[in-house]
Amino acid sequence: MIVKHDMNYLTVLNSAINHKLAPPLAVLRRQQFLIRVLGVGGENRMQGSKFEADSDNILRAITPVLDPNRHKGQAGKVAVIGGCREYTGAPYFAAISALKIGADLSHVFCTKDAAPVIKSYSPELIVHPVLEESYSVGDRDKDHISRRVVAEVDKWMERFDCLVVGPGLGRDPFLLDCVSEIIKQARQSNVPVIIDGDGLFLVTNNLGLVSGYPLAILTPNVNEYKRLVQKVLNCEVNDQDAHGQLLSLAKQIGGVTILRKGKCDLISDGEIVKSVSSHGSPRRCGGQGDILSGSVAVFLSWARQLILADEGNLIISPKNPTMLGCIAGSALLRKAASLAFEDRKRSTLTTDIIECLGRR
Numbered sequence: 001m002i003v004k005h006d007m008n009y010l011t012v013l014n015s016a017i018n019h020k021l022a023p024p025l026a027v028l029r030r031q032q033f034l035i036r037v038l039g040v041g042g043e044n045r046m047q048g049s050k051f052e053a054d055s056d057n058i059l060r061a062i063t064p065v066l067d068p069n070r071h072k073g074q075a076g077k078v079a080v081i082g083g084c085r086e087y088t089g090a091p092y093f094a095a096i097s098a099l100k101i102g103a104d105l106s107h108v109f110c111t112k113d114a115a116p117v118i119k120s121y122s123p124e125l126i127v128h129p130v131l132e133e134s135y136s137v138g139d140r141d142k143d144h145i146s147r148r149v150v151a152e153v154d155k156w157m158e159r160f161d162c163l164v165v166g167p168g169l170g171r172d173p174f175l176l177d178c179v180s181e182i183i184k185q186a187r188q189s190n191v192p193v194i195i196d197g198d199g200l201f202l203v204t205n206n207l208g209l210v211s212g213y214p215l216a217i218l219t220p221n222v223n224e225y226k227r228l229v230q231k232v233l234n235c236e237v238n239d240q241d242a243h244g245q246l247l248s249l250a251k252q253i254g255g256v257t258i259l260r261k262g263k264c265d266l267i268s269d270g271e272i273v274k275s276v277s278s279h280g281s282p283r284r285c286g287g288q289g290d291i292l293s294g295s296v297a298v299f300l301s302w303a304r305q306l307i308l309a310d311e312g313n314l315i316i317s318p319k320n321p322t323m324l325g326c327i328a329g330s331a332l333l334r335k336a337a338s339l340a341f342e343d344r345k346r347s348t349l350t351t352d353i354i355e356c357l358g359r360r
């Protein structure tokens with residue numbers, strides 16, 4: 001919430017900067033920092049208020065009570081498909097965040113060399129070293145190894161409430177071919193899929209994998225969104241009509257839900273647009289998108305359970321579980337990021353934010 005005197009002060013600052021009254025450089029930087037942090041002067045804030053989701057109530061409504069009668073697994077079983085030679089942090093961040101938020105079981109399906117590293121970060125995660133990259137597979141073996149990889153994941157598929165595809169996946173062509181098959185299997189089994197990171201690289205070049213699947217969520221960052229807009233809408237990102245463009249994009253991909261990450265997170269399923277701009281932090285360390293994908297997986301699973309059990313009596317809006325999952329995941333990550341930043345300031349890292357996921 002920006003108090004009135006802040007707004008007046010910032011309006012004056014804005015005008016001073018625009019009219020080039022030339023304050024000293026350090027003062028100018030500080031003024032611009034304040035304007036950025038307080039979010040004044042932009043269309044975003046205007047739009048933010050009109051489209052802002054009721055995230056506190058949504059979070060409360062979809063989070064299940066801690067009921068002693070429930071057994072392990074009922075609060076959610078998620079799987080992350082990601083982790084290769086280069087990236088072991090991203091799948092770990094996504095999978096551990098799911099557990100910290102309240103899922104019961106969190107699996108990671110990664111390459112053989114990434115597995116021991118990810119296991120060593122945490123004994124809580126169930127790590128499957130099943131994915132293969134081109135360098136470790138001869139041309140003649142590709143078909144049978146591909147079938148084996150897909151079968152390994154498929155044998156677990158029915159047990160998962162949600163898959164997160166892409167954090168730290170890498171872009172090896174053979175590995176991405178196998179992951180395409182895994183997405184198809186998830187779709188056949190009606191398992192929701194969150195596509196992030198390199199999963200978006202794969203899907204942007206093969207939209208048929210998710211097009212028309214209402215249980216698919218895409219979570220692009222600034223680069224990933226740009227590529228998606230160029231590919232699908234054949235134009236550049238238009239920030240003057242951010243809401244309209246996001247709506248068209250989600251509609252064009254057959255009603256998938258898209259969470260466009262940024263200063264204010266924008267979410268659309270092709271029917272409506274909602275924003276989450278509460279809290280957040282000015283620290284942009286890598287890995288926050290990975291926390292988000294793991295969080296959305298859990299909230300989407302909870303929202304689906306609630307909608308199924310409630311038989312349409314749910315009083316919150318929107319009603320689409322993918323929209324609810326995105327709103328809750330975004331709000332919780334942003335709250336945790338702001339709490340971590342209060343403590344750690346510029347030295348805030350992704351692991352600090354994960355520690356704040358359970359704090360109020």
Ligand SMILES: NC(=O)C1=CN([C@@H]2O[C@H](COP(=O)(O)OP(=O)(O)OC[C@H]3O[C@@H](n4cnc5c(N)ncnc54)[C@H](OP(=O)(O)O)[C@@H]3O)[C@@H](O)[C@H]2O)[C@@H](O)CC1
Nearest residue numbers: 087088089090166167168169170171197198223224286287
């Ligand atoms: N601690 C960890 O393990 C973390 C790991 N992370 C993981 O990193 C992966 C990439 O995600 P990111 O967010 O860096 O992608 P993004 O901003 O589009 O790219 C930035 C620039 O790099 C380039 N580029 C990227 N990948 C490339 C590739 N394989 N080969 C060649 N170029 C590549 C890209 O070029 P472009 O695609 O635009 O041509 C752009 O210019 C993803 O798996 C994510 O989960 C993060 O989650 C952070 C924490």
Ligand SMILES: Nc1ncnc2c1ncn2[C@@H]1O[C@H](COP(=O)(O)OP(=O)(O)OP(=O)(O)O)[C@@H](O)[C@H]1O
Nearest residue numbers: 221261262263265280281286287288289290292334
């Ligand atoms: N400029 C910003 N100001 C405030 N919060 C932001 C800003 N940009 C992103 N965020 C927050 O950080 C979260 C992660 O977004 P980000 O763009 O860093 O994802 P990413 O690049 O995929 O991250 P990762 O490094 O995990 O791949 C978003 O959901 C959003 O809430």
Ligand SMILES: [Mg+2]
Nearest residue numbers: 197221289290
């Ligand atoms: Mg990312």
